[in-house]
Amino acid sequence: MKTYYAKPGEVEREWLVIDATDVVLGRLASKVAQILKGKHKPQYTPHVDTGDFVIVVNARKVRVTGNKAEQKAYFRHSGYPGGLKEVSFQRMMERHPERVIERAVKGMLPKNTLGRKMGSKLKVYAGPDHPHQAQKPRQITLEG
Numbered sequence: 001m002k003t004y005y006a007k008p009g010e011v012e013r014e015w016l017v018i019d020a021t022d023v024v025l026g027r028l029a030s031k032v033a034q035i036l037k038g039k040h041k042p043q044y045t046p047h048v049d050t051g052d053f054v055i056v057v058n059a060r061k062v063r064v065t066g067n068k069a070e071q072k073a074y075f076r077h078s079g080y081p082g083g084l085k086e087v088s089f090q091r092m093m094e095r096h097p098e099r100v101i102e103r104a105v106k107g108m109l110p111k112n113t114l115g116r117k118m119g120s121k122l123k124v125y126a127g128p129d130h131p132h133q134a135q136k137p138r139q140i141t142l143e144g
Contacts, residue, residue: 006045011038013121014052015137017130020101021061023142028062029104031142036109036118049117055132056124060097064089074103098124 016035020028034040038050064072072089092100101124109115123132 004043006043006048006050008048011043011048011050015055015132015135016052017055017057017137017139018142019058019128019139020056021058022063025062025064025100025104028056028142029101029108032056032101032105032122033108036105036121047114049114051118051121053121053132053135053137054123055130055137056101056122057128057130058126059101059124060093060126062097062101097126 018028018032032054035054036051038044038048038052041050044050069089074087074089074092076085077083078085089100102119102122105122106119109118123130
């Protein structure tokens with residue numbers, strides 16, 4: 001029997017909505033990354049983007065376990081000597097709660113052109129509203 005490989009033109013994409021209210025950040029990010037890659041579909045092909053679009057709402061209400069709320073930090077570097085910037089988890093949640101989920105998911109995707117294409121299908125919103133009603137998204141719930 002021959003192995004089936006999906007072609008980029010024959011991939012059926014779906015829009016999914018996930019509510020992040022009281023969901024642990026890492027569990028949410030791993031499930032979203034799995035959906036963006038397309039691993040939940042039987043026609044998954046590693047070198048083709050077979051994943052679906054994911055809309056995450058209520059990013060402001062995501063939670064972390066243990067002491068991460070006080071101790072977790074996000075780093076970036078300007079490229080200049082002494083250019084390391086640090087932002088705490090609490091500060092990031094106050095200012096840009098969407099970026100917390102985006103960065104967690106981005107770290108679980110492949111670090112190449114295909115991974116960047118997968119990451120562009122992620123839409124994160126701090127509140128309960130999103131502008132993608134025309135795509136008729138399907139609501140899914142995460143266990144746990």
